[in-house]
Amino acid sequence: MGLSNIEIAQAAQLEPITAIAGGLGIPEDSLEPYGRHKAKVSLRYLDSIADRPRGKLVLVTAVSPTPAGEGKTTTTVGLGDALTRIGERAMVCLREPALGPVFGMKGGAAGGGYAQIVPMEDINLHFTGDFSAIAVATNLLAALIDNHVHQGNALGIDVRRITWRRVLDVNDRALRDVVVGLGGPGNGYPRESGFDIVVASEVMAVFCLATGIADLKERLGDIVIGYTRDRTPVLARDLQAHGAMTAILRDALAPNLVQTLEHTPAFVHGGPFANIAHGCNSAIATQSALRLADFVVTEAGFGADLGAEKFVDILCRSSGLRPSAAVIVATVRAMKYHGGIDVADLPTENVAALERGTVNLVRHLTTVRETWGLPAVVAINHRVEDTDAEVSALVAAVERAGAKAVVARHFAEGGAGAEELAHEVVRLAQEPVELRFTYPDDATLWEKMRTIAKRIYGASDITASTAVRAQIRRLQDEGYGSYPVCVAKTQYSFSTDPRLRGAPSGHDVDIREVRLAAGAKFVVMICGDIMTMPGLPAAPAANTIDVDDEGRIVGLF
């Protein structure tokens, strides 16, 4: 199998980040370097280029993934490098990896093989501290809430109705449901609460949707932290928390510039999970990249039903971003998985299973092309064990669906392996695109959720308990009905049952819980068993991650 991701990354010759920035025309005094190979680009500079014409935006999405992932980040990086190779001024925009999963099951999230962003260990670990700032801002607000109650509760906060949760960037199931404030009067009022992972937090969503410092502060002030006894919403602004939260986040809001192994510039900034949050890197990074490059390749997390749907209905709606083309990443492996094959048997050739599984791809393709009106190409992210017969069958299935599939070998070959994909993307992006949202702004929250479930997930209908229905109605009545819906759902299936592979139809989507994100300006609908705080597996990656005698980090995949 050759070298591991970290071995390839550690062997890479990086260019100084000042040179990468210089290639984009960013002056050195607009950079805040973090070491030699990472830098934040100042918001002041990015404001100064806001009037420039925009480049073309390419959205990379995927089929419903297997537990190993289908290489969406890898394809985003490979496509960026390939665009550079064929002579385009290209940039890549990606989410920052969450620390929790790095030490859990997933390992690193900075691409793979010869399509990675570097320095890989830094990006996977603390990077420039953005997630830490987001955690501190979230937890400071929590402390201010409990302190306000403890100090006399002038706002009359109902401790039973505090909805704000604390966060940590650790997979820690023991913190999902906790009781805080125990130990007597000096410690405040006991109440039930819980922790989410940082990437599921509203502050993360606000951070990724904000247009600048002023908008960030405004949105943080709008956060609803809970209710009084008579159900009046209490805002972060009421607690005078939003100024300090903004101070904590100020430096973090400047996008992080790094490079790919082939020196294509990359913004890696913000990182909400697509199954429990809106799933796209920061709007500021993508908007800025479009002023710096002619082609910007960005990724929306997990399958098109999750990340891409939120990219379109939440991010594009609020930010004005408009993609010119989409790439749908598929693998032979995932198609066999959706055709019903066990994970252990996936390496074995099985054309029939693959053909059964293509229903998953075709539904995503239909969503992207017909529902949203985006020109799309399927990128077959090639793996060494894929047989010619399997690849041919997958290409043929895509052609039968009226689209084009391109085999991409960037994992093994870097940008050179994705040149055909790059040419196809350039071709697709020539035509003007009229993006269509999944649902109109003025549909009710219930209608929005139902439209997503029916049009994107193939469901018959949505269901909810009386309590959840009442909560949705109350949010609608309180004036939050114009917000888009942010669905938290398993990434493994169009349904809420991760075992239901392929393209299930006729299922019901049950809304288990609803959370208002008034700062992010969306309503989260938690469907099925999805967790906003993951747990660690029986053999966590943390057990093998180490520092060797030379001070090198090892065991990070």
Next chain:
Amino acid sequence: MGLSNIEIAQAAQLEPITAIAGGLGIPEDSLEPYGRHKAKVSLRYLDSIADRPRGKLVLVTAVSPTPAGEGKTTTTVGLGDALTRIGERAMVCLREPALGPVFGMKGGAAGGGYAQIVPMEDINLHFTGDFSAIAVATNLLAALIDNHVHQGNALGIDVRRITWRRVLDVNDRALRDVVVGLGGPGNGYPRESGFDIVVASEVMAVFCLATGIADLKERLGDIVIGYTRDRTPVLARDLQAHGAMTAILRDALAPNLVQTLEHTPAFVHGGPFANIAHGCNSAIATQSALRLADFVVTEAGFGADLGAEKFVDILCRSSGLRPSAAVIVATVRAMKYHGGIDVADLPTENVAALERGTVNLVRHLTTVRETWGLPAVVAINHRVEDTDAEVSALVAAVERAGAKAVVARHFAEGGAGAEELAHEVVRLAQEPVELRFTYPDDATLWEKMRTIAKRIYGASDITASTAVRAQIRRLQDEGYGSYPVCVAKTQYSFSTDPRLRGAPSGHDVDIREVRLAAGAKFVVMICGDIMTMPGLPAAPAANTIDVDDEGRIVGLF
């Protein structure tokens, strides 16, 4: 009153950190810059200069402080600048400020007036991410513990005897006592636990005492996280956690280089609180500074009974550091406070109260000079409202105690205001010093605690409940008796009662709780009501901290 701290700091003209490093002879490729004015100095470079002769170490300590603090950090900075002004190659070594108190009552902790380290906002907020790394390492270990139990508990951890606590860098009293693992089998086993502030964590202590990456990993592996049913200690090593924890901390372990307002180089690295931890910046930073400068001025937190005692008995003992002189910071204000004056009346001249209060200073002076054998000078940190009569009375009291007092005006005048102090320090540091510890290694844990209480605190004896006595005996029997003791105690009094000002005698010191820190290699004895997780006050500083329309942070003091 002129300009505020942040206004002075924001108006300062900083030198590029590469120039500051260059002045110390540190080559540019041994720096990891964080912006233009902060950099980590590589451990590899610092290892390469380990054989150089060492400069002289000056320890800055203080009287028991008032709630406002007596300007120990300010004096450390002012003395460093004054040493530079009189032609010495000087460096300053300070602790990193904790975020929790910045948003609570204390405000910033980067000095004050014209004696500050800069960039002040960065240092007070996230700086280079060290505390975040320490929090993640601590919380990852916690998650691995609960996960181990959840996944089958092969090690047989007794969930009732897990001693490892999670941490956040927020003042959050609601997290002192919590129940985690609620919500059903999927979330693990319910158990009582709690959160400390990052600066009270064992990982912070380990970080500040480690001699390098290998020692860090070894100590992290040694951490005792709890016990099995038959009382066998369970180590972080048993959970295979220490490698990943080291990976998280690897970059953080390199000291952070910044500068004072007058461009004296400063290492600001690590930051355990002196009342709930061992209270000194990292051993690596101080040891390295001694190879880079002829005079290194460092601070131990709070009064000499707390920070300096631990500096001597924990840090000097384990690291081999040996101070050549000590500076005891006193203020007219604090002397009046110890003379019984209410905080509101402190600005009024009151020579009689001041003279009564000097008993506090004299006891600290006796400890430093007689118990530890360190030559010492008293620095009177001058405030505008101090009258000549008060200052003269304070000088006279010090002279009666056989020592010298120097008035220092660095807050108002920068290094120029502390030149007399600098000359006196240089004079004191000429003679070789034989440092004496408060107690010998081979005393029992109980004897060590009693010796500290009697010799340093003026107590009659120590007390403890039967359970605490049994715990101390068990630690002694288990082989931890050779460790030094780390006392957690109020900083406001020699006793455990913060209201007992001056120099109380004859009191008992009650040990409320004992915690083993096997990685840090000390035993924490928590005396009186001290909290390892602070709370926020009725009007938290967070309410006034903000970002203005220019993107400047305001309201940070």
